[in-house]
Amino acid sequence: MGSIFLSNEELGKKDDDHKPTKMTPIRTQWNAVRVPPRKTLKRVAIALAVGFFVYIFIMNIPTDVPIRDRRRPVYHNSLSGDEPPPTQPKPMPVLKPLRGPNRGKPKASDPEPVPASNYNGPVVFRNLAVSLHAISSTGGGFAENKNILFAASSLKSAALLLPMACQMGAELRSYVHFAIMSRNDIAMDDLRTINGIDESCQIIFHDARPDYTASSTETRHGNAVTRAMYHINSYMHPQAVIVDSSPAETRIFLEAMRVQVSSMNVPLIELPEDAPTQLAWITKLDSSSLATWDKLNMELLVHAGPGTSGNLIRLLKSLTAADFASCSVPHLTIELPNHVDAATAQFLETFQWPPAAAYNPTHARQLTLRHRIKRSGVTEHESSIRFLESFWPTDPQHSHVVVLSSQAELSPRFYHYLKYTALEYMHSNAAIMQQWDTRLFGISLDLPATHLNATEAFVPPLKKSTTPPGDPTSFLWQAPNSNAALYAGNKWVELHAFVSRLLEHQRNTSALDPLFTDKLVSKRYPSWLEHALKLARARGYWTLYPSEQTAANLAAVHSELYRAPEEYEAELPEQAAEAGEVTLATAPLLDSLPGGGGLVPFDEMPLLLWDGVATELTKLDEFAAGYTKEFRAAVGGCGELTPSELIPKRSTKDLFCSRED
Known part of the structure; x- marks a missing residue:
């Protein structure tokens, strides 16, 4: 390269030192200096390479990159850096065929027009x-x-x-x-x-x-x-x-x-x-x-007695028509008597649960039929045991049972009401802070016409406030319900233990105290209700009852085809049929609730003792403490107990001191 771009002065001097002795003739014509061909090719190649790279760069300058607004941050694939925080692994979505509730066939006019879609670049959230x-x-x-x-x-x-x-x-x-x-x-x-x-x-x-x-x-x-x-x-x-x-x-x-x-x-x-x-x-x-929406679980339990074919079919048809939208369909257990008539057997052959219209992606059959073995006679204690063994909560805090008599007919909105009230009174912030769930035994769907003795007419209480006067309202009553009611899972566990200890006490005691033997609940109701009342009185538990207007929109109890419970059927043959037809209202759920659909706090509801007498919370606690003391002495064999032994226990051991376990 030096011979091309620089003159060589030393080379000229050497030529002068070696001139020949005779003068060489001087040429009169100038000749162009020739550049070696190899060096010319080098320069051309370098120029072409540079030009080629410049052309490639210009042709590939990005034109779709938006101007970045540096006044605010831009989301890329993670909140900071290239990887998500270690506590939250980066999700890898897998898109599957659409499955979901209420999937009807869409109309052609329903979906929004989809714009032209051809951009698949990185996702950036600017707002x-x-x-x-x-x-x-x-x-x-x-x-x-x-x-x-x-x-x-x-x-x-x-x-x-x-x-x-x-x-x-x-x-x-x-x-x-x-x-x-x-x-x-x-x-x-x-x-x-x-x-x-x-x-x-x-x-x-x-x-x-x-x-x-x-x-x-x-x-x-x-x-x-x-x-x-x-x-x-x-x-x-x-x-x-x-x-x-x-x-x-x-x-x-x-x-x-x-x-x-x-x-x-x-x-x-x-x-x-x-x-x-x-x-x-x-x-x-x-x-x-x-x-708690998807944690809450409610199972349905139907106890069908002998000769109740028409009632049972009507109840099951109303269950099929119930609205379970946005909710999981509950498991259904039907306790059948020893003798199942032809009409019931034929109906059950084609009965589908969950209903065909309900969302059931796994096509799971959530129906259990139990057919009892024929026995010479069913005692009230055997009937109670059999009934309580029909259900056990998987999670006592979230798993509950809806007890249904075959005489009941349900509104399509009954399940929404139960979910609404259960979520509010068991799992809301107010319920947790005020411990409403510790007192709530059950949630009734119907409003009884009589007291537990089945003879005295029951008049529901009115709103505490006098403005406006005479307004119907939901209320709290110590009396449990066997027609149509939800029972809390933790209270069911306690009732199960209570009945188990009661029956053991009966087997081991020759002379039973009247507190144990006296019946306060009519034999028109199943025997387990008597035990539930005893537990409610001892613990100060209550059942939530709807107002008359709300109850008419939830459930109807038909007495025109009434049959006595199996354990009392021989004692009440004359009451096998009564007149009286009721129909269900059709209003939306919130329209049937007072006060614009909001649920009344417990401290604003009327409170009734088991016999229907109005009371206050302090008085209820006093009555519960007195009954508990009497029960411990007469049935539980308890003397003076220490403060820790007086604390209510789910096992009900605090009520039965004579039992070793």
């Missing part, structure tokens, strides 16, 4: 960080808080959910959030305006749509839903997630939500199309109740 960072005061950093999330992808679903979210927010029992994950790029202000949402709704909105949402592929949209829920859960930890599962909602959204929410270990409440009218009671519940 989500702002709203998530702003909710620190709601306690979202803790696993337990008061946050409830509504989420929608379809604008039609948003229109269905937003009024319900507004109603829940107006109750001021939870922090209500609404996340929009639509492929539509509608402005958030326009979404609120179109749906009539203003500041009074108390909703916190989150724009969880990614960039290029309108042109995203379905796969990218599903991934965006999954990633948005991951970020939302990290900052909010919602206690429950509520979505629309009607055909109006997009398939890919529901698939992604089911996968991601299941990994969050919170309930996903999927609402049907008629939710604003039939499930409006959900908006009255607080975050603590809704967090």
Whole structure:
């Protein structure tokens, strides 16, 4: 390269020192200096290479990268860095075929038009960080808080959910959030305006749509839903997630939500199309109740006596017509007598449970039939044992039993009422703080016409307040119910132990005290009800009864085909039939509840002793303490007990001191 670009002065000097002695003739013509061909090719090759790389660079400059707004953070694949926090593993969504409750065949006009979808780039959330960072005061950093999330992808679903979210927010029992994950790029202000949402709704909105949402592929949209829920859960930890599962909602959204929410270990409440009218009671519940949505389990127990074919078939038909939308269908156990007539046997051959219209993705048969063996006679104690052995709670705090007489007929709304009241009175923040569940023995669906003696007419109490005067209300009564009532799982366990100890006491005692033998419950009712009353009196337990208006919308008890319990049938032959027909009302659940559908706190309800006498809580405790002391001495063989021995125990050992175990 030096010979090309530099002159060589030394080379010229050497030529002068070696000139020949004779002068060489001087040429008169100039010749061009020749550059060796090899060096010319090098320069050409270098120039071409540089030009080629410049051309490639220019042709491949990215043109689809948006201008980044550095005034606010941008979500990438994780909240910080490339990997999610170690306590929350990065979810890997697997999209499966859509399965869910209330899946009818969608009409052609139902689904939203899907925009052209061809963009499948990385998911970036440009607006989500702002709203998530702003909710620190709601306690979202803790696993337990008061946050409830509504989420929608379809604008039609948003229109269905937003009024319900507004109603829940107006109750001021939870922090209500609404996340929009639509492929539509509608402005958030326009979404609120179109749906009539203003500041009074108390909703916190989150724009969880990614960039290029309108042109995203379905796969990218599903991934965006999954990633948005991951970020939302990290900052909010919602206690429950509520979505629309009607055909109006997009398939890919529901698939992604089911996968991601299941990994969050919170309930996903999927609402049907008629939710604003039939499930409006959900908006009255607080975050603590809704967090228990999928843990609550209720089983149905039907005890059918001899000769009750018509009653049993009517009851089972009403169960088939019940509305279990957004709820899991309960297990059904039917206790059949020794002799099953032809009509009942034929009906049971084709009886399907869960009902065909109910959501049952596993096609599991949740029906148990028990056929009793013929015996010469069934005593009241044997009948009680057989009945109590028909159910046992898997989780006493969340597993309950609904006891149904074959004389009952149920409204399609009965299950919603039981779930509503059980969630409120057993699992709400108010119930936990005031320990309502420690007193609640059961929840009745019907309003008895008589006292437990079956002779004296029962007149339900009126509202405590005099404004307005004479209003009907739900109330608390120490008397249990055998027609149609839910019994708490923990109280069932206690009743089971109580009856077991009672019967052992009877076997080991020759002379029984009148406290044990005297019957306060008529023989028109099954024998186990007497034992339940004893336990309720000793513990100060009560049963929740609905107002007359509400009861007419939940259950009807038919006495026109009345049959006495099997253990008392020989003693009451003349009462085998009575007149009197009742019909069920058809109003929506909230319309049948007083005060706009809200449930009355226990301390505002009238309280009745077992005999129907109105009382106060302090007086009830005094009566319970007196009865317990008398029971311990007369039946339990107890003397003076230490304070620790006086503490009520689920095993009821504190009532039976003579037994060693």
